[in-house]
Amino acid sequence: MNKVDNIKTLIDMYVILVYDMGEKRVGKMLKHCRKYLNWIQNSVFEGEITEVKLKELVYEARKIMNEKEDSLIIFKSRNERWLDKEIIGQERMSTDNFL
């Protein structure tokens, strides 16, 4: 890993993460993703994360998933300001702690 790569791993990215999991695995995945990102909807998370932490998240997520049935999609951006967010209906509070 060269110097530039070293620096890259320290810069936060903004990510949106969505999953579609079998019922048996969904609780575990939710708990896992909440360690890294903000939960904004049923199976949707967003937040800032470093490249290294994201790799860790994905590595552990693969262990939870059944890759033949489940799916995990991560949208990554270097900068949140390129995205506007519009919420219609119920907004999940970020202070929501019922799990």
Add this chain to the structure above:
Amino acid sequence: MNKVDNIKTLIDMYVILVYDMGEKRVGKMLKHCRKYLNWIQNSVFEGEITEVKLKELVYEARKIMNEKEDSLIIFKSRNERWLDKEIIGQERMSTDNFL
């Protein structure tokens, strides 16, 4: 509406749309969103859309939703290239037509 606004409505945006709906309404919402965007996961869509078409999508979606229970989140970007997408596990084919 001035000239600039007029032009803006013709430019495509890239959007990610996610919903969380009561079971009774989910089929109708899926069908509705598929008219405008590509279905990429259970309740996740993406694609290019004009501002006008997106307004239409939201207007009709509100009629389907129970805004006290359901939620619809739309992430908008002027340019898809600001986002990288990583898919782990099952990928839904864009040619998928089973509904």
